[in-house]
Amino acid sequence: MSKGTVVLAYSGGLDTSCILVWLKEQGFDVITYMANIGQEEDFEAAQKKAESLGAKKVYIEDLRAEFVEDFIWPSVQGNAIYEDRYLLGTAIARPCIARRQVEIARKEGANFVSHGATGKGNDQIRFELTCYALYPEVKIIAPWRIPDFYNRFKGRTDLMEYAQKHGIPVPVTPKAPWSMDANLMHISYESGILENPKSQAPVDLYLMTKSPQDSPNTPDELEIEFKNGVPIMVTNMKEGQSKTSPLDIFSYLNEIGGKHGVGRIDIVENRFIGMKSRGIYETPGGTILLAAHLDIETFTMDKEVRRIKQGLGIKFSELVYNGFWYSPECEFVRHCIAKSQENVEGKVQLSVFKGHIYILGRESPKSLYNEELVSMDVQGDYDPCDASGFIRINAVRLREHNRLQGFSNSN
Amino acid sequence: MSKGTVVLAYSGGLDTSCILVWLKEQGFDVITYMANIGQEEDFEAAQKKAESLGAKKVYIEDLRAEFVEDFIWPSVQGNAIYEDRYLLGTAIARPCIARRQVEIARKEGANFVSHGATGKGNDQIRFELTCYALYPEVKIIAPWRIPDFYNRFKGRTDLMEYAQKHGIPVPVTPKAPWSMDANLMHISYESGILENPKSQAPVDLYLMTKSPQDSPNTPDELEIEFKNGVPIMVTNMKEGQSKTSPLDIFSYLNEIGGKHGVGRIDIVENRFIGMKSRGIYETPGGTILLAAHLDIETFTMDKEVRRIKQGLGIKFSELVYNGFWYSPECEFVRHCIAKSQENVEGKVQLSVFKGHIYILGRESPKSLYNEELVSMDVQGDYDPCDASGFIRINAVRLREHNRLQGFSNSN
Amino acid sequence: MSKGTVVLAYSGGLDTSCILVWLKEQGFDVITYMANIGQEEDFEAAQKKAESLGAKKVYIEDLRAEFVEDFIWPSVQGNAIYEDRYLLGTAIARPCIARRQVEIARKEGANFVSHGATGKGNDQIRFELTCYALYPEVKIIAPWRIPDFYNRFKGRTDLMEYAQKHGIPVPVTPKAPWSMDANLMHISYESGILENPKSQAPVDLYLMTKSPQDSPNTPDELEIEFKNGVPIMVTNMKEGQSKTSPLDIFSYLNEIGGKHGVGRIDIVENRFIGMKSRGIYETPGGTILLAAHLDIETFTMDKEVRRIKQGLGIKFSELVYNGFWYSPECEFVRHCIAKSQENVEGKVQLSVFKGHIYILGRESPKSLYNEELVSMDVQGDYDPCDASGFIRINAVRLREHNRLQGFSNSN
Amino acid sequence: MSKGTVVLAYSGGLDTSCILVWLKEQGFDVITYMANIGQEEDFEAAQKKAESLGAKKVYIEDLRAEFVEDFIWPSVQGNAIYEDRYLLGTAIARPCIARRQVEIARKEGANFVSHGATGKGNDQIRFELTCYALYPEVKIIAPWRIPDFYNRFKGRTDLMEYAQKHGIPVPVTPKAPWSMDANLMHISYESGILENPKSQAPVDLYLMTKSPQDSPNTPDELEIEFKNGVPIMVTNMKEGQSKTSPLDIFSYLNEIGGKHGVGRIDIVENRFIGMKSRGIYETPGGTILLAAHLDIETFTMDKEVRRIKQGLGIKFSELVYNGFWYSPECEFVRHCIAKSQENVEGKVQLSVFKGHIYILGRESPKSLYNEELVSMDVQGDYDPCDASGFIRINAVRLREHNRLQGFSNSN
Numbered sequence A, B, C, D: 001m002s003k004g005t006v007v008l009a010y011s012g013g014l015d016t017s018c019i020l021v022w023l024k025e026q027g028f029d030v031i032t033y034m035a036n037i038g039q040e041e042d043f044e045a046a047q048k049k050a051e052s053l054g055a056k057k058v059y060i061e062d063l064r065a066e067f068v069e070d071f072i073w074p075s076v077q078g079n080a081i082y083e084d085r086y087l088l089g090t091a092i093a094r095p096c097i098a099r100r101q102v103e104i105a106r107k108e109g110a111n112f113v114s115h116g117a118t119g120k121g122n123d124q125i126r127f128e129l130t131c132y133a134l135y136p137e138v139k140i141i142a143p144w145r146i147p148d149f150y151n152r153f154k155g156r157t158d159l160m161e162y163a164q165k166h167g168i169p170v171p172v173t174p175k176a177p178w179s180m181d182a183n184l185m186h187i188s189y190e191s192g193i194l195e196n197p198k199s200q201a202p203v204d205l206y207l208m209t210k211s212p213q214d215s216p217n218t219p220d221e222l223e224i225e226f227k228n229g230v231p232i233m234v235t236n237m238k239e240g241q242s243k244t245s246p247l248d249i250f251s252y253l254n255e256i257g258g259k260h261g262v263g264r265i266d267i268v269e270n271r272f273i274g275m276k277s278r279g280i281y282e283t284p285g286g287t288i289l290l291a292a293h294l295d296i297e298t299f300t301m302d303k304e305v306r307r308i309k310q311g312l313g314i315k316f317s318e319l320v321y322n323g324f325w326y327s328p329e330c331e332f333v334r335h336c337i338a339k340s341q342e343n344v345e346g347k348v349q350l351s352v353f354k355g356h357i358y359i360l361g362r363e364s365p366k367s368l369y370n371e372e373l374v375s376m377d378v379q380g381d382y383d384p385c386d387a388s389g390f391i392r393i394n395a396v397r398l399r400e401h402n403r404l405q406g407f408s409n410s411n
Helices: A014-025 A043-052 A064-077 A089-108 A123-134 A147-152 A156-165 A246-259 A284-300 A303-322 A328-340 A384-404 B014-025 B043-052 B064-077 B089-108 B123-134 B147-152 B156-165 B246-259 B284-300 B303-322 B328-340 B384-404 C014-025 C043-052 C064-077 C089-108 C123-134 C147-152 C156-165 C246-259 C284-300 C303-322 C328-340 C384-404 D014-025 D043-052 D064-077 D089-108 D123-134 D147-152 D156-165 D246-259 D284-300 D303-322 D328-340 D384-404
Strands: A004-009 A028-036 A057-062 A112-114 A139-141 A179-182 A187-190 A220-227 A230-236 A264-270 A276-282 A346-353 A356-363 B004-009 B028-036 B057-062 B112-114 B139-141 B179-182 B187-190 B220-227 B230-236 B264-270 B276-282 B346-353 B356-363 C004-009 C028-036 C057-062 C112-114 C139-141 C179-182 C187-190 C220-227 C230-236 C264-270 C276-282 C346-353 C356-363 D004-009 D028-036 D057-062 D112-114 D139-141 D179-182 D187-190 D220-227 D230-236 D264-270 D276-282 D346-353 D356-363
Touching: A004 A014, A004 A089, A014 A028, A014 A043, A014 A156, A028 A043, A028 A089, A043 A057, A057 A089, A064 A089, A064 A230, A064 A246, A064 A284, A064 A328, A089 A112, A089 A123, A089 A187, A089 A303, A123 A139, A123 B384, A220 A246, A220 A284, A230 A246, A246 A284, A264 B284, A264 B356, A284 A346, A284 A356, A284 B264, A303 A328, A303 B303, A303 C303, A303 C328, A328 B384, A328 C303, A328 C328, A356 B264, A384 B123, A384 B328, A384 D384, B004 B014, B004 B089, B014 B028, B014 B043, B014 B156, B028 B043, B028 B089, B043 B057, B057 B089, B064 B089, B064 B230, B064 B246, B064 B284, B064 B328, B089 B112, B089 B123, B089 B187, B089 B303, B123 B139, B220 B246, B220 B284, B230 B246, B246 B284, B284 B346, B284 B356, B303 B328, B303 D303, B303 D328, B328 D303, B328 D328, B384 C384, C004 C014, C004 C089, C014 C028, C014 C043, C014 C156, C028 C043, C028 C089, C043 C057, C057 C089, C064 C089, C064 C230, C064 C246, C064 C284, C064 C328, C089 C112, C089 C123, C089 C187, C089 C303, C123 C139, C123 D384, C220 C246, C220 C284, C230 C246, C246 C284, C264 D284, C264 D356, C284 C346, C284 C356, C284 D264, C303 C328, C303 D303, C328 D384, C356 D264, C384 D123, C384 D328, D004 D014, D004 D089, D014 D028, D014 D043, D014 D156, D028 D043, D028 D089, D043 D057, D057 D089, D064 D089, D064 D230, D064 D246, D064 D284, D064 D328, D089 D112, D089 D123, D089 D187, D089 D303, D123 D139, D220 D246, D220 D284, D230 D246, D246 D284, D284 D346, D284 D356, D303 D328
Parallel strands: A004 A028, A004 A112, A028 A057, A112 A139, B004 B028, B004 B112, B028 B057, B112 B139, C004 C028, C004 C112, C028 C057, C112 C139, D004 D028, D004 D112, D028 D057, D112 D139
Antiparallel strands: A179 A187, A187 A276, A220 A230, A220 A346, A264 A276, A346 A356, B179 B187, B187 B276, B220 B230, B220 B346, B264 B276, B346 B356, C179 C187, C187 C276, C220 C230, C220 C346, C264 C276, C346 C356, D179 D187, D187 D276, D220 D230, D220 D346, D264 D276, D346 D356
8 A cells, every 4th residue: 555645856867766766665656746947858758757667647847937937036136145146046946846846745635745855955955944834744755864765875876776776767978076956047066076165166067158268259238127126128239139028038148148158156155054065156147137136226226225125135045045935034025125126127238248247327217316416517406514514413423432432443 | 823724635636736725725724645545646746736835744645555454454354345336445445544634633733634525425424534533623624515615616617717826737638527536446437427327437437457358368367365354365376476465465466357357347326425326446456355255254154153244244334335434333343353254264266357256266274164074975974864853843933834824825 | 575484393382482483583474383192281272372473374283193003003013112222202203293294384385394303302303304205395494403593592591581572471380400202102301400310310200100109009900902013902901991992092001001100211322413312201001012012923923024023123213213204214114014013913911010011921813822832741743853953953063163163262 | 881971961850860760771871960050959969869869970060150250241241132021041051051061071081961851942952052062072862852761751650650660759749830940040930831821820930039019118229330241249229238249249139139029021932943932931130130231331332333232132142042152153242242341331220129120320431421412501512503414414315215206105
């Protein structure tokens, strides 16, 4: 008798294929689920593979549009960035994938979900917190944290042997000496030879972006139009070409960014579980959007709102990195951030060239920029004498402090 | 009889030359003071000019080394950046200049200080708050906020006429259609034709950096060594050349950054007085240092310390931008930030190319990175089963929330 | 010819009566406006006085209900408290008063507003920022900042003389040796003999609360019911009496709090303009509500939402204290706080006795408290083994830190 | 052969006595360790009991003075308070106890430590994070999280039976229907009948404080003198009695606070593991100190430093509550807080009466309060005209916002 049904997040690769067979061995019915979030993949082949390995049912879901609209767009609104550098391309994909996995599990009456994430990483947390949040009664099978499993499969060789024994097609090309995770937003590379934080990343590692040394010698110039803090149109200013659907906009920005080598970073970051890890990322479209959104946001948002919103964005980024997309606090923060974006609209012109983005100009019907007010040539509705009082009052406290307690030294 | 002695921050230009003469007209003795903080300037000519215009005494002070050590270095430690983009090159120069001005005023028994900053900008505030903080009894003469002065000098033409009448040498080259402020850290450009936020900055505007389109086709690779969060050596990895004094390090980074077109930004920012203004900045060395420091800091600092310190750094940046370098709170924040840097040491390797900086690797005797612990291939002192408990406990709250209040919707 | 029409915030007292006459002297038409926000006042007498002094029109507006609903309620939601102690009773009254003043000015086509607030205080700022925010073109006449006025009226004697000369009725009772500001939420006392921060406040100063030494020896027990973070009913648990309208609820809490001597504080606070000032406040109803709201909020709100909301509440309090109720950032923060209150509902039982409030219990249909889960006697849906993993993972970082950098010392 | 040596945090009660015997049963040598942190306890009897049950060695350590100086004093400096209400009396005791436990383990060459904390609480985390932080290689035995143990001892009856079988003296008085934790700082009560958040706490529950209804009808008045943000002397202003050592000061404040019923709270709080729990606390001396410290701090600290320090204090409180006293971030925050206290000195006069504390006055050689500056009667070094400019400049942004985006509505 079956122990129950498991919905397995299946990649088509060696690991999750072994997990599929192993779960069946343990007495589970297995439904495989594969999300298309923009990674390069032969989904048809994967489907056949899953079926041939005994999957009771195979789901292949195109989540690209909802990934852009429900996950990338809120991240753009939040200027989401972890530890000042990482644009969270993997972190925002996980709740997107797990959300659908849970929907399938509920629909199929499955009590279990499973995944192939390792026991040291962030992804296990992101998957599972999403599952628990949206399906509190679910039981999660994480083979890489089950001693029976991980003691049996101590390395790739053990998996290969198991695969051969159980008719699992074995990869013919040798594995890259690092691991990789790809989606519409980015590709991340880590582990293997990248674990030495001093070793430079190989030049042929990058798949999504050209090397800036090989990229075109002429910039592309784009105009990105925003409304409510998200892009609604991108136009190539020279070629005149425009994109207007979220998926098209983001894909086009990836294309342009990739062509010009934009968005490569090599960082050491702090995982939620308290380890530092080294990762290489390329996020072409996301990097362009961050630059453009920062610009239009500052142009249209009151400075004090901006300051508060900046703090919320940092909080948002931490929550997302740590796997709390579906949490009351992240839902709250997303709501507040979205509220802050009501007037964030207008157009930003920028140039993309050799790995870098240059803002060229911006305009907006909602701008708080007042050219006359700020002008050095005309006075506008401004009396310079007011500044004297402003400064004097701001100095009240400083002068008192000097008199009564003194500055500890002059630097 | 003299109304007293004024120490005037003198630039040698038309405005402050007119102010010098005007102050004398008003009955003051005028001491001119000119700070060398790395701007291109003919200091000797300026000295002669001031003397010829009747300055009672002329001070020309080389503050470059203290500007780097006392102002740029703490900013590097704090990853100081205003509104996510501006590296504060002007903001940190002001307290450096005003500090010496006040020292001179005290030494000379002058009750007054004066400057040529305009009435709409940030600089007036930064100058004056520093003066009030360090010399609470000082009286400040800001001609551009005095109706008698600004009504008399409504535009450049009025200044020119006054200059001609009073034997002030008049500039022979036409003024650029924007204003500019230069120091060792950066050059800023604003006003004039740049006031239209949509107009693209002219390509020939930049003086400190080459255009990335014209910059070399081969990167330079640098290794920057940090201790206590500040650079103590920079080495050109190909050429083998090293710099070790603060001023030499920073100047060399400017040279390399400038050569490769690094650090150009075009932004709209929020002034302290509540206006939005448009500025173009180029900060070659500072931009390289920010990237390098971020990297070594994350490599060596505990993640939770980093999070708290990040908040302090944002606060620090706001304070500095607004002119509060010399305030009890900024002194407090600088102390805390410096404390956080005690273990921030090690070497960062990076490449500078076509306007962008690429981190290549890093190493440190104080790193909290543990290659074995994070490895995908060996277990290290880590039990993957622990992660299950970690996730389950983190989910307690999320599951309760789902059961009792529910998520408002699925996105 | 008239210089224009001024809407003067009129209190009926000596100062604003002199201002009324002085404004007429200066050539203005004066409309007086008096807000009833719950202070003890003979409004009819004040009306007559204003008319007799030549007010062109007299407005007396009962703002008590909107003061409670639009200003006190959002403060309750935000647990608004300045510098950990002051409940902002004066600060929230100012935008309420000025909002109506501006409405009247617009309706009457008046270009000017005026008030009697002093030049060292917070109130001038709160009034005027509200006016500028809601009526950007308004011109403000603040006589206590106009040299002609304040040099003429250097003390109370000058005002008395002026009053006698101009037929302004002169107060017959001597002025208390402090100043006072009263409204529905609180009474504040400051200046005069209270300016010495060491002098104890006189026992007979308080008007809104009994001395705890003289208050009843038997507590009152109340049940306060909240919805959306604001009270919708208060019931005296012994007497069975209930109140349900906002104004009735708040007035009743004032009555009970006042009877038991609740809400007296003696503090030194930091004014926006950078001075420290000493104030005595009594806020009976507000103090009860703060205690009750804190309790129901923690009972029904997720802990991480609470943490973020706590930060927003502190920000809100600063903004309100400084006079920024009507600012984009305060509007944004109020929106976010209100959002956080959607599930803050339920009943809190409490006892009021001798100056203190004791929470007795609470219940809520929306509580996130799960009695079974937390029980020491039953296991609930909780596996204690999970805690081991949780702790071990939380310790990863601490153990690494000890090994690689060490704690600086053992305390 | 022994499995090794365990240092067991021993209370003398039924639970840890059973654990002692059970650990021996499992093959461990057991050293008991009992910390005197001010709880009422017959330490001699406990020592004999432990010896009679086979403890290899018995440590009884008087940690009261170091508890006050190393843990309570930093909490006073930080105004430490969790979720606006809980003064952290248990949370700060845990690292104090565990620090010594680890010292003993190291000295005795013990690889193991053990404790009797439950699997749902915060204390297990606080104990263990301290142990891991200070002794990273230590192994922790937490019986209440070991299935063999907790399945064997499902309730008190099982423990009683085991006790009888193994010669463990069984308590003769019936257990209170709640659990209790006492130390010098506070007593906490929770679980049992208190688990229903609506049930009122029994009137006879409190051991450290008198009921305000039965407390004296005459206040005590105290003067507390601070230096570096910690009390250095307390004086009873009527009786003239003074205390000057940290332990004496704190004990005396407990005595006075207890006598007047100060510091009782009934709250629902959020545990680190994500549950809400209900607790009753009494913290007499700590509550007085919080009030006094808040007062002297605001009196002597610059307002902007205070604002930053307030945020650090909230962070500190969360860290301490969650068990991170010994963490790099908490060490960092403590350092920063201590830095902020350098000028926090002076005397606060206060009255303690019927459960409440009333600040009466304060004085300080380091105060930033300037009586002349703030006076309503004299002008001091202040020009009221400056306030006009200050307000006008602060309004620039608000007026622009109104013109360009408008306030969403008038409240």
